[in-house]
Amino acid sequence: DYTSFKRTVSDIEVSVYKGDITQQKADVVVNAANKKLEHMGGVAFAISKAGGKSIQEESRAYVRRHGTLHIGQAVHTGAGNMPCRFVVHTVGPMWDKRGDNGTARLQLREAITNVLYYACDKLQARSIAIPAISAGIYGVPVDVSAEQLMLATQKFVRSPPSNNTLRHIKFVNIEDKVNRVFVRVFSDNL
Numbered sequence: 001d002y003t004s005f006k007r008t009v010s011d012i013e014v015s016v017y018k019g020d021i022t023q024q025k026a027d028v029v030v031n032a033a034n035k036k037l038e039h040m041g042g043v044a045f046a047i048s049k050a051g052g053k054s055i056q057e058e059s060r061a062y063v064r065r066h067g068t069l070h071i072g073q074a075v076h077t078g079a080g081n082m083p084c085r086f087v088v089h090t091v092g093p094m095w096d097k098r099g100d101n102g103t104a105r106l107q108l109r110e111a112i113t114n115v116l117y118y119a120c121d122k123l124q125a126r127s128i129a130i131p132a133i134s135a136g137i138y139g140v141p142v143d144v145s146a147e148q149l150m151l152a153t154q155k156f157v158r159s160p161p162s163n164n165t166l167r168h169i170k171f172v173n174i175e176d177k178v179n180r181v182f183v184r185v186f187s188d189n190l
């Protein structure tokens, strides 16, 4: 595992890291969830497995009480046995192979913006680890996911909110080929 890109803007360090997100010691680990918070595949399954039963239990309790999530919404649970403090669950859009996906792009950007604000407003987090939301089971091309995550991050770090607590924003990819795309997009644009 290694850091493959790092840049500091407005005292916030943004990095791209090749590794397993369940092993990150950040205050917040972000989950690429679905609307029902049923953590079945991909990064959601990995988080649920690494954290232990409590993550799926807290997630079900949330949905019983408040209903399902909408795309881009952020909610949190504890992190169970993982080395982070909280899991912030968000729901990315699904890709439509035949559509123009303008809405999907916007929703992806909003999801990350919401996650960053949530981490400050609700959790006073100093560090956050984020996976390539929607770039797996939901079928968004990796370069589109990287681009939208970068755009949301770029906007946040160029003009952080007055209550910003974040000092480290880390994009964590388990797959080499996904990580390479993130390095290219972030180093070209941030």
Ligand code: AR6
Pocket: 019, 020, 021, 022, 032, 033, 034, 038, 039, 040, 041, 042, 043, 044, 045, 046, 092, 131, 132, 133, 134, 135, 136, 137, 138, 139, 140, 172, 173, 174, 175, 178
């Ligand atoms: N660490 C870092 N990245 C990972 C890990 C890991 N341990 N495991 C997978 N990835 P996905 P989505 C990468 O499919 O497209 C679930 O069933 C993976 O290589 O997890 O938003 C949910 O419950 C890919 O690049 O998320 C939803 O139903 C990225 O994480 C649905 O999948 C995202 O892939 C959400 O699909």
